Amino acid sequence: MRTIWILTKKELRGYFDSLIAYVMIILFLGFSGFFTWLYGSDIFFLGQASLRTFFGIAYWTLFFFIPALTMRSLSEEKRSGAIELLLTKPISDWQLIWGKFLANFLIIVIALALTFPYVITLANIGNLDGGAVFLGYAGLLLMSAAYIGIGIFTSSISQNQIVAFLFALFIGLFFHVIFGVLASASTGWLGGLFNYLDLSVHFESISRGVLDTKDVIYFLSIMFTGLYLSVISLAKRNLN
Amino acid sequence: MNIKVNNLTKKYGIQAAVDDVSFEVKTGEIVGFLGPNGAGKTTTMKILTNFIAPTRGEVFIGDKPMVEEAEELKRHIGYLPENNPLYEDMPIIDYLEFVAELQHIPSQEIPERIKDIIRKVGLNDEKHKKIGELSKGYKQRVGLAQALIHDPEILILDEPTTGLDPNQIVEIRKLIRELGKEKTVILSTHILPEVEAIADRILIINKGKIVANGTAENLRSQAGETETLLVRIEDGDANEIFTALQGLDSVALVDFANRQNNRFEVKSKAQRSSKRDIFKLCVERGWVLTEMTPNEQKLEDIFRQLTIN
The missing domain is CATH 3.40.50.300 (P-loop containing nucleotide triphosphate hydrolases)
Structure with missing residues (x-):
């Protein structure tokens, strides 16, 4: 556990030293803020004190934001060869993956924590439903965990950050949109399967105010699958 | 450990x-x-x-x-x-x-x-x-x-x-x-x-x-090293010295390293040294031995011998 935290700390320091964290957080806040408060069917359009608009927008900004954040996690280590130094230290492959995961997750937590003024503002304007806000954030965090899992996996298979980024977006797109489209186009058990795989169904069910373990399991299993595949992909160095 | x-x-x-x-x-x-x-x-x-x-x-x-x-x-x-x-x-x-x-x-x-x-x-x-x-x-x-x-x-x-x-x-x-x-x-x-x-x-x-x-x-x-000596013998005719060296019992091969300076490369027979014989020869004939250096086989040669095939 201590080893994981040492790795996480180093990773976080790297993010903040190299401005990546600042740029990412500012972009995230900028986009989310702009569409939440200023543009289109913004938060005032609803006519009630609810952060639903923001959650809907963050649902999309995080979708792009996370692959950009995770893309260098392992690909850069592989490209520079530093992974060899890391893994010959008393560290297991799993510890390295968890360290990377935790660092990325904490950046998302920080980014979301910085949107907390939205909550305060809305709470001052009208009667805000605290439970809905809490579950909305929980939904975003669970979704982020799933996408970080995917992002770390794609960055473990390529030495090229751009490839890792695009591949993560490609996989993410299935969960984000394509399974939903397929679900509405097919019937029977196939339709049911696609409907289950569709991430937006699970996200909406949480942000609507129902925290079902089924949804939590859905997000966590995507995350674990991603991390598990990353470990396998690291272990592949033994084969070729 | x-x-x-x-x-x-x-x-x-x-x-x-x-x-x-x-x-x-x-x-x-x-x-x-x-x-x-x-x-x-x-x-x-x-x-x-x-x-x-x-x-x-x-x-x-x-x-x-x-x-x-x-x-x-x-x-x-x-x-x-x-x-x-x-x-x-x-x-x-x-x-x-x-x-x-x-x-x-x-x-x-x-x-x-x-x-x-x-x-x-x-x-x-x-x-x-x-x-x-x-x-x-x-x-x-x-x-x-x-x-x-x-x-x-x-x-x-x-x-x-x-x-x-x-x-x-x-x-x-x-x-x-x-x-x-x-x-x-x-x-x-x-x-x-x-x-x-x-x-x-x-x-x-x-x-x-x-x-x-x-x-x-x-x-x-x-690597089966044989002794190689670099010898310089003065006050004598180069060809004469050459033949005399070649005639020694312990010597396998003699070559001119530098004819003008009377320098020779002498390879001894396997497992034998010709240093003493060369010295005695010079004393016998009244030649002056001014140089005798063993030419060690370099690690480079061993390395090349072992790794090129």
Whole structure:
């Protein structure tokens, strides 16, 4: 556990030293803020004190934001060869993956924590439903965990950050949109399967105010699958 | 801690990078891996440090099997990989702190340890820079520092002196020799004088196999060395001397090294020395012997002999 935290700390320091964290957080806040408060069917359009608009927008900004954040996690280590130094230290492959995961997750937590003024503002304007806000954030965090899992996996298979980024977006797109489209186009058990795989169904069910373990399991299993595949992909160095 | 390697094989596809290699390194010994590029030196080192798993065979470190007890054993190994990969945008001290933490050094000891190691590898003047701002030689020192920070009992160094200038090479060699007094050191190189200067024992690897194993002197005699002398004899006719030398019992072959100076290259017969015979001949004939140097077979020749086929 201590080893994981040492790795996480180093990773976080790297993010903040190299401005990546600042740029990412500012972009995230900028986009989310702009569409939440200023543009289109913004938060005032609803006519009630609810952060639903923001959650809907963050649902999309995080979708792009996370692959950009995770893309260098392992690909850069592989490209520079530093992974060899890391893994010959008393560290297991799993510890390295968890360290990377935790660092990325904490950046998302920080980014979301910085949107907390939205909550305060809305709470001052009208009667805000605290439970809905809490579950909305929980939904975003669970979704982020799933996408970080995917992002770390794609960055473990390529030495090229751009490839890792695009591949993560490609996989993410299935969960984000394509399974939903397929679900509405097919019937029977196939339709049911696609409907289950569709991430937006699970996200909406949480942000609507129902925290079902089924949804939590859905997000966590995507995350674990991603991390598990990353470990396998690291272990592949033994084969070729 | 000693290292024992049994029948190590590593295959990439059908090609064996390391092919049934066995050797042993005793505690406190400095062993040099020598071999042409692509001979399997780096692969062997990667297996020894548990970065990659062997296809077959076992590695024992301090009599414990590497694969089973990797987490524990890795703490006793300091490793400098081939291309010295470092985090370019990290400051030296932060980086060493990170490595020290990973090596489970108690946090109150870390600042002292870093100060110590920075002095030891000669990074004191540069210590506040980022790694990316350093020249290659200084980066190499950072690489050594990270390998040494936890005072490991085993040091594995893959081409530790590449990219260094001659002064730095001398310094690093001195450091390694000093470390080798109490640690077990394996280093790889393709620079022959280097391995002769540092290592107690040499392992020559070619095409994944160990082709020679022993001290430098050992290897010379193994290679079936015959004595070659460079002789200069004055006050006599070159042709006459030539015939007389050739007539000696212990001499196999005489050649002119330089006809004008009366210098000859004399090869003795196998297992025999012709030094005394040449001297006696000169005394007999009243010639003046002004030079007689044994021409040692160089390690280079042995190396080429063993690795070119």
